Amino acid sequence: MNAPLFLRRLLPLLALLLVGRPSPAPRDLAPPQPRVSFLVQGASLEHARSAVTAAGGVVTHELGIIRGVAADLTAGELAALQGDRRLRVSVNEGVELATSGGGSGNNLDTFYPALVGADRLHAAGVDGRGVTVAVLDTGLYLTNGLITDSRGRLRIVAVYDARDPRRWNNDVVVDGNGHGTHVASVIGSSLDVNGRFNGVAPGARLAFVKAFDDQGRGTYADVIRGIDFVVQYRNLFGIRVLNCSFSATPRSHYWDDPLNQAVMAAWASGIVVVTSAGNTGPNPMGIGVPGNVPYVLTVGAMTDNYTPANGADDQLAVFSGTGPTWEGFVKPDVVAPGGHALGLMPKNSFLARAHPESFDNPKYFTMSGTSQAAAVVSGAAALLLQQRPSLRPDDVKCLLTHSARPAVDDAGELAYSIFQQGAGIVNVDRASRMTLPAGACANRGLNIASDLNGTQHYGGAADKDAAGNFFIRGLDGYIWSDGYIWSDGYIWSDGYIWSDGYIWSDGYIWADNYFWSDGYIWSDGYIWSDALTEPASINVWVAQQ
Numbered sequence: 209m210n211a212p213l214f215l216r217r218l219l220p221l222l223a224l225l226l227v228g229r230p231s232p233a234p235r236d237l238a239p240p241q242p243r244v245s246f247l248v249q250g251a252s253l254e255h256a257r258s259a260v261t262a263a264g265g266v267v268t269h270e271l272g273i274i275r276g277v278a279a280d281l282t283a284g285e286l287a288a289l290q291g292d293r294r295l296r297v298s299v300n301e302g303v304e305l306a307t308s309g310g311g312s313g314n315n316l317d318t319f320y321p322a323l324v325g326a327d328r329l330h331a332a333g334v335d336g337r338g339v340t341v342a343v344l345d346t347g348l349y350l351t352n353g354l355i356t357d358s359r360g361r362l363r364i365v366a367v368y369d370a371r372d373p374r375r376w377n378n379d380v381v382v383d384g385n386g387h388g389t390h391v392a393s394v395i396g397s398s399l400d401v402n403g404r405f406n407g408v409a410p411g412a413r414l415a416f417v418k419a420f421d422d423q424g425r426g427t428y429a430d431v432i433r434g435i436d437f438v439v440q441y442r443n444l445f446g447i448r449v450l451n452c453s454f455s456a457t458p459r460s461h462y463w464d465d466p467l468n469q470a471v472m473a474a475w476a477s478g479i480v481v482v483t484s485a486g487n488t489g490p491n492p493m494g495i496g497v498p499g500n501v502p503y504v505l506t507v508g509a510m511t512d513n514y515t516p517a518n519g520a521d522d523q524l525a526v527f528s529g530t531g532p533t534w535e536g537f538v539k540p541d542v543v544a545p546g547g548h549a550l551g552l553m554p555k556n557s558f559l560a561r562a563h564p565e566s567f568d569n570p571k572y573f574t575m576s577g578t579s580q581a582a583a584v585v586s587g588a589a590a591l592l593l594q595q596r597p598s599l600r601p602d603d604v605k606c607l608l609t610h611s612a613r614p615a616v617d618d619a620g621e622l623a624y625s626i627f628q629q630g631a632g633i634v635n636v637d638r639a640s641r642m643t644l645p646a647g648a649c650a651n652r653g654l655n656i657a658s659d660l661n662g663t664q665h666y667g668g669a670a671d672k673d674a675a676g677n678f679f680i681r682g683l684d685g686y687i688w689s690d691g692y693i694w695s696d697g698y699i700w701s702d703g704y705i706w707s708d709g710y711i712w713s714d715g716y717i718w719a720d721n722y723f724w725s726d727g728y729i730w731s732d733g734y735i736w737s738d739a740l741t742e743p744a745s746i747n748v749w750v751a752q753q
């Protein structure tokens with residue numbers, strides 16, 4: 209079968225990325241020892257590769273972004289490498305997609321672009337054009353709405369299979385799972401219903417990096433190699449946003465985790481990294497990797513309760529991952545629509561076959577998760593970057609967090625803890641009209657270069673009192689989970705202390721057996737501030753079935 213035109217154009221470049229797999233060293237006649245996959249990091253990629261080869265291990269992935277490799281090692285080879293203090297060896301952990309099931313509906317008009325104010329920017333000609341969003345996921349289903357953008361132009365600028373970079377053919381883009389296609393549809397589907405685009409950034413270009421198999425499973429090595437590709441070719445393909453709708457269980461401090469190191473390197477290179485908070489809610493301290501990285505935009509999920517025109521019954525999605533992180537950072541940073549999100553999906557994919565009831569017609573699939581919420585914010589970031597191309601990742605985070613509005617009750621108090629909703633629901637239209645402050649307003653007190661080179665690490669402003677309540681240090685003892693009033697008059701530029709970073713100390717570590725008490729459960733009916741009361745948003749809503 210002939211490759212699509214855009215792939216044939218990319219073949220000369222992609223051929224440069226072919227990576228050979230070293231052959232295992234000859235063995236004695238003794239029974240072969242079992243091998244396990246590990247990540248080996250050194251002073252450089254070459255240092256790590258040479259050390260593995262010298263020990264007799266098999267290099268499977270070259271991961272320059274973290275100065276290391278993935279390697280299959282026997283127990284003896286592992287012991288030899290662990291004896292070298294210049295090396296860091298860790299297990300190649302598994303990674304899973306951050307998606308739960310959904311219910312079906314019959315209306316093919318999506319709700320999330322209007323809920324976050326993207327529809328207003330579309331009307332003004334801001335649709336993400338000129339910005340490439342990299343989708344690190346399960347691949348791509350070639351279908352209308354994704355192949356071409358809102359102007360009918362081919363939009364797929366790159367495809368890469370991080371699991372086996374030697375394969376550059378149609379298999380690269382096949383999405384056997386369906387998750388990647390659905391996430392990409394939320395980000396930027398160019399299909400429209402009555403003049404309203406289904407995606408948040410329908411004019412954006414797309415780069416697809418496949419790191420997960422048909423069951424949605426992936427490894428650290430594959431994901432890191434995918435991030436490495438995005439960083440290496442960001443300028444060639446115009447990649448400004450990286451969507452990471454997946455999650456893994458934290459097993460170390462954020463700075464020690466190799467996947468987090470790759471994400472931090474991507475942020476430092478100028479790429480806005482958007483991650484899902486994970487679907488571990490409502491228990492606290494459940495933010496997964498890489499959402500626990502303090503620098504990136506970590507996104508939780510809210511739902512409109514199938515009544516998009518009525519903001520009074522909007523709720524935090526019960527599955528949405530809750531902070532703080534183990535280092536005391538408030539996460540998620542923001543929330544976005546993640547309940548019953550409608551998007552494109554191949555009907556013969558793994559998820560479609562597992563949940564046939566979630567199909568609305570042969571192309572549309574309804575799915576819930578912080579994966580979809582992250583995709584909404586990735587699209588919003590693309591809109592801001594089209595409007596203001598000079599924005600840095602910290603600037604985009606600043607605009608989206610400071611223009612967000614929290615859920616409040618009738619008394620004007622927080623309906624949900626800051627550790628559940630962060631700054632609140634994003635509104636990209638409001639963000640687009642904000643003026644950046646003179647000083648830093650996101651990631652203040654943090655130095656990503658020092659974090660990456662290991663000279664300094666950071667903790668956040670969250671802490672826990674003697675009664676087990678989380679609170680924000682520096683705010684006169686207010687316990688945010690008890691409903692600190694967060695009015696529009698709050699001085700963000702001077703008082704946004706909970707987003708700042710502080711030099712790390714062991715005092716940020718909490719006990720493993722902490723549990724969230726029943727007192728943190730809220731009833732239905734909280735309003736997400738003015739995000740749904742502005743006329744333009746209400747006028748475009750169509751109820752989902």
